[in-house]
Amino acid sequence: MAGHPGNPEPLSPRAKLAVTAGKAAAAVSRAAGRGSGSVIGGRVALKLDPELLGRLAQHLDVVLVSATNGKTTTTRLIAEALRASGPVVSNALGANMPAGITSALAGGSDAKYGVIEVDEKYLAGVARDVAPKAIALLNLSRDQLDRAAETRMLAEKWREGLSGTKAVVIANADDPLVVWAASSSANVVWVAAGQEWKDDAWSCPACGGVMQRPGDDWFCGECGFRRPAPSWALSGDHVLDPHGSAWPIHLQLPGRANRANAATSAAVAAVFGVPPQVALERMYQVQAVAGRYDVVSFQGRDLRLLLAKNPAGWLETFSLIDPPPTPVILSVNARGADGTDTSWLWDVDYTRLAGHPIVVIGDRRLDLAVRLEVAGLDFRVCETVDEAVQLSPPGRIELIANYTAFQDVRRRVGN
Amino acid sequence: MSDSSLRLVWVYPDLLSTYGDQGNALVVERRARQRGLDVQRVDVRSDQPIPTSGDIYLIGGGEDRPQRLAAERLRRDGGLNRAAENGAIIFSVCAGYQILGHEFINDLGEREPGLGLLDVVSTRGEGARCVGDVLADIDPRLGLPQLTGFENHQGVTHLGPTARPFARTVFGNGNGTGDGTEGAFNETVFGTYMHGPVMARNPQIADLLLKLALDVNALPPTDDRWYEALRSERIAAASQPA
Numbered sequence: 001m002a003g004h005p006g007n008p009e010p011l012s013p014r015a016k017l018a019v020t021a022g023k024a025a026a027a028v029s030r031a032a033g034r035g036s037g038s039v040i041g042g043r044v045a046l047k048l049d050p051e052l053l054g055r056l057a058q059h060l061d062v063v064l065v066s067a068t069n070g071k072t073t074t075t076r077l078i079a080e081a082l083r084a085s086g087p088v089v090s091n092a093l094g095a096n097m098p099a100g101i102t103s104a105l106a107g108g109s110d111a112k113y114g115v116i117e118v119d120e121k122y123l124a125g126v127a128r129d130v131a132p133k134a135i136a137l138l139n140l141s142r143d144q145l146d147r148a149a150e151t152r153m154l155a156e157k158w159r160e161g162l163s164g165t166k167a168v169v170i171a172n173a174d175d176p177l178v179v180w181a182a183s184s185s186a187n188v189v190w191v192a193a194g195q196e197w198k199d200d201a202w203s204c205p206a207c208g209g210v211m212q213r214p215g216d217d218w219f220c221g222e223c224g225f226r227r228p229a230p231s232w233a234l235s236g237d238h239v240l241d242p243h244g245s246a247w248p249i250h251l252q253l254p255g256r257a258n259r260a261n262a263a264t265s266a267a268v269a270a271v272f273g274v275p276p277q278v279a280l281e282r283m284y285q286v287q288a289v290a291g292r293y294d295v296v297s298f299q300g301r302d303l304r305l306l307l308a309k310n311p312a313g314w315l316e317t318f319s320l321i322d323p324p325p326t327p328v329i330l331s332v333n334a335r336g337a338d339g340t341d342t343s344w345l346w347d348v349d350y351t352r353l354a355g356h357p358i359v360v361i362g363d364r365r366l367d368l369a370v371r372l373e374v375a376g377l378d379f380r381v382c383e384t385v386d387e388a389v390q391l392s393p394p395g396r397i398e399l400i401a402n403y404t405a406f407q408d409v410r411r412r413v414g415n
Numbered sequence: 416m417s418d419s420s421l422r423l424v425w426v427y428p429d430l431l432s433t434y435g436d437q438g439n440a441l442v443v444e445r446r447a448r449q450r451g452l453d454v455q456r457v458d459v460r461s462d463q464p465i466p467t468s469g470d471i472y473l474i475g476g477g478e479d480r481p482q483r484l485a486a487e488r489l490r491r492d493g494g495l496n497r498a499a500e501n502g503a504i505i506f507s508v509c510a511g512y513q514i515l516g517h518e519f520i521n522d523l524g525e526r527e528p529g530l531g532l533l534d535v536v537s538t539r540g541e542g543a544r545c546v547g548d549v550l551a552d553i554d555p556r557l558g559l560p561q562l563t564g565f566e567n568h569q570g571v572t573h574l575g576p577t578a579r580p581f582a583r584t585v586f587g588n589g590n591g592t593g594d595g596t597e598g599a600f601n602e603t604v605f606g607t608y609m610h611g612p613v614m615a616r617n618p619q620i621a622d623l624l625l626k627l628a629l630d631v632n633a634l635p636p637t638d639d640r641w642y643e644a645l646r647s648e649r650i651a652a653a654s655q656p657a
Contacts, residue, residue, distance in 0.1 A: 142433060145433065145434055145567065150478040150479070151478075152478065152480065153478075199428075199432065200433075202428075202429030202430070202460070203429060203430060203461075203480075203481055203484060208480065208481075208484045210429060210460060210461055210462040211429075221462070340546070340547070340565075341434070341435075341546075341565050341567060341610065342435075342565075342611075343434050343435030343436070343438065343565060343610045343611055343612055344434075344435050345435065345438075346435035346436075346437055346438030346441065346612050346615065347432075347435050347437065366641065366644050366645040366648050367615070367645060369641040369644070369645070370615050370616075370641045370642055370645050371438075371615070373641045373642075374438070374441050374442055374445045374615070375441075376445070
């Protein structure tokens with residue numbers, strides 16, 4: 001990269017050197033067959049110039065996207081919407097910590113917008129470094145409890161980190177933890193994006209009181225902390241804008257959670273002057289994100305690949321799969337990137353799969369087997385995805401897997 | 416038992432159900448039904464009174480602030496102590512285990528009184544968090560096979576004279592005291608640091624609670640092959656840490 005032509009403040013020699021060194025490291029990493037190299041490249045660059053991330057971002061209108069679930073997809077939807085108004089740089093492959101973000105921004109010298117997915121734990125720091133114009137907060141729920149911070153503490157960190165931000169915060173009014181985190185910001189656009197999973201917000205993030213949740217509403221019975229009035233809303237397969245107009249959502253991606261992501265993305269696009277109609281039309285372009293939701297042909301069968309990493313994700317996934325007797329294959333691992341504790345399987349209501357023929361695979365198929373046995377479901381246990389597919393009765397197969405199990409399946413089915 | 420049905424009380428799922436420990440309630444319920452027992456499961460939220468007529472009470476793990484809130488509300492409510500006086504069987508995990516003791520360190524770094532149902536005192540460890548698979552030998556008086564579980568805590572729990580160690584660790588930390596103890600129990604109250612959840616990996620603990628609650632020596636057999644397969648795998652895994 002040779003600086004930012006046309007930008008008022010070109011990168012300093014140090015920043016340029018850092019970007020070049022980072023790209024060299026990435027190229028070496030790629031040549032060694034160790035992934036895209038974006039993370040190692042970013043790491044090298046940040047070491048040479050710790051303020052590089054902020055410097056790279058200062059020429060961009062930046063949107064940050066964070067959440068427990070839906071970050072990658074929403075980042076794609078927003079990027080697609082904003083392309084209506086100018087070139088976009090984005091960490092579309094989900095490298096969402098500072099090094100990966102730095103690397104992604106370094107590759108977008110001509111961009112007008114930066115649409116950046118940020119890991120929940122790094123949001124406050126990245127928001128400080130890149131002075132974003134907008135921050136989208138989708139949801140917070142339990143995830144990898146063996147190593148991640150407590151869920152409510154994450155909300156607290158967001159709240160502290162975002163207080164005083166100049167960004168417009170676009171936040172989910174239906175998630176009490178997100179509302180708590182966002183309400184320290186001066187300028188919040190509330191979106192009624194819904195959230196099926198409720199089990200991380202039964203106690204009030206403000207005072208610890210017991211949350212009351214009649215219908216779609218919620219409030220704390222003790223301190224008065226309550227659901228803010230949303231200006232945007234997801235309503236079935238439409239987005240309601242602040243003027244009350246309903247815009248149809250057309251996505252190639254399935255499920256309520258993705259319609260919620262589209263509603264939030266439309267609200268973000270509006271901050272940048274892209275009208276909801278234009279934004280939503282463009283979102284139709286977004287296909288499978290990093291293999292998620294992809295339908296692949298394998299052994300003469302159609303397999304839909306669904307990623308679900310935590311209880312909230314599994315719940316949303318159950319609501320989008322085809323009804324029985326569609327066969328379902330479940331795969332769970334507990335390697336480093338998954339979290340090494342499988343206890344969370346017991347927070348997932350597997351009785352929702354009643355009526356589906358079920359096959360379980362993955363490193364931790366025996367944990368799943370006991371879980372399903374106790375849920376009173378019929379299931380079979382297989383060693384491999386090949387065997388599981390052969391055992392599944394006819395019809396398209398829904399395959400639901402957690403993080404590394406999903407990567408294993410993708411590798412095997414050639415996706 | 417209070418009447419013809421077994422009352423299973425799941426205490427404060429709004430505060431203490433963060434680490435999959437509701438699996439313990441599911442396993443106890445399932446194994447009771449498999450024996451033809453009529454089970455009434457009662458989930459009690461922390462703004463509701465704890466019923467005092469339950470047969471088995473289960474309490475799970477939770478994060479630091481919910482743990483303090485749970486202790487405050489349980490002390491104020493008093494129902495769990497009355498249930499214990501009535502001879503109810505109480506089984507607790509992690510944060511719930513600490514609450515049943517005399518005191519623990521709360522999220523504010525202060526000493527928080529517990530319910531005094533177990534003769535234990537918990538503090539916070541100085542070192543790294545204890546995270547990983549555990550293998551332990553359960554007190555032979557209980558007649559149970561080896562304990563397998565997953566621990567994820569920073570607590571250190573010291574046992575007083577009227578509490579016995581639930582198990583002796585073979586691998587892992589357990590009570591974190593360095594003396595190889597894991598959990599604690601007396602006649603009717605049990606505590607452990609084991610998640611997994613612990614009953615999924617050790618269904619015979621669920622059976623022990625049922626036998627104590629029903630005052631019987633044996634239960635009809637169940638088909639435990641998946642539990643057994645999981646147990647073998649996890650016991651092998653604990654013996655060969657990654």
